[in-house]
Amino acid sequence: MSMPLTFESVSITFGHGASTFTAANAVDLEVRPGEMLGLVGESGSGKSTLARAAVGLEEPASGRILLGGTTISHARGAAVRERRRVQMIFQDPQSCFNPRRTIGQSLDEALVQAARREGDASASARVRRTEIDELLHAVALPAGTAARMPTQLSGGQRQRVAIARAIAARPTVVLADEITSALDVSVQGSVLNLLRDLQRELGFSVLFISHNLAVVRVVCDRVAVMRRGNLIEVGDTLQVLEQPREDYTRELIAAVPTL
Numbered sequence: 001m002s003m004p005l006t007f008e009s010v011s012i013t014f015g016h017g018a019s020t021f022t023a024a025n026a027v028d029l030e031v032r033p034g035e036m037l038g039l040v041g042e043s044g045s046g047k048s049t050l051a052r053a054a055v056g057l058e059e060p061a062s063g064r065i066l067l068g069g070t071t072i073s074h075a076r077g078a079a080v081r082e083r084r085r086v087q088m089i090f091q092d093p094q095s096c097f098n099p100r101r102t103i104g105q106s107l108d109e110a111l112v113q114a115a116r117r118e119g120d121a122s123a124s125a126r127v128r129r130t131e132i133d134e135l136l137h138a139v140a141l142p143a144g145t146a147a148r149m150p151t152q153l154s155g156g157q158r159q160r161v162a163i164a165r166a167i168a169a170r171p172t173v174v175l176a177d178e179i180t181s182a183l184d185v186s187v188q189g190s191v192l193n194l195l196r197d198l199q200r201e202l203g204f205s206v207l208f209i210s211h212n213l214a215v216v217r218v219v220c221d222r223v224a225v226m227r228r229g230n231l232i233e234v235g236d237t238l239q240v241l242e243q244p245r246e247d248y249t250r251e252l253i254a255a256v257p258t259l
């Protein structure tokens, strides 16, 4: 199902009173159906915080986040199930798996949740086992991976499983937060290609958070630039990277020798 993910004047703060820190300041941003939108900006500019709010890990102090017509920030009940159409993949794939569950159990849980949300009768365990094999195949891992524990996998393998789990949730939007920066350079490209191939095949949109402007240039349709909690520029990738409107964007680009 293709729907935009919309941030409407979203502010996110940490702390209280005089020590209140604004990590996101009235951000308006739309991730359009099917696109790959890059989100760039220096460390601490609020990129992760914004993404985390879309999956309920932070709560906006004001503004709201919508998926299609449904408000998914401050979500309760049915809206929480809707929000699972937004899936986040983190930099460190180690931390987001239950260490006591096999990979197969984690994928199974995502399949069951998605089936419930869609109102499908949850398929039998045998059918789900086949689906798990297919998911692992889609991310180029052997079926035997299902029986393994997260700690028994390499970083690159775990990140493939994280992608498989996101896909199992039948996502409308995938938030990819620095998903290759903890990986060995030799496997970064294959994980990125995998995400892009699956996006094309399944049609979800991606918010691609990255410090690597060279990669953003290759994979993203549009780019949004954040600075100190403010969204300062958004546009087509080539326009933003070749004819930036903001000095800050120009400085960001100048700091990357490979461009």
Ligand SMILES: Nc1ncnc2c1ncn2[C@@H]1O[C@H](COP(=O)(O)OP(=O)(O)OP(=O)(O)O)[C@@H](O)[C@H]1O
Pocket: 014, 015, 021, 023, 041, 042, 043, 044, 045, 046, 047, 048, 049, 050
């Ligand atoms: N739980 C928290 N409590 C207090 N401050 C926080 C918390 N989470 C984030 N921040 C602050 O909010 C700001 C934005 O952080 P965020 O992680 O969103 O930045 P980022 O742009 O994703 O940075 P990076 O590129 O380094 O990941 C930072 O100054 C950070 O210190």
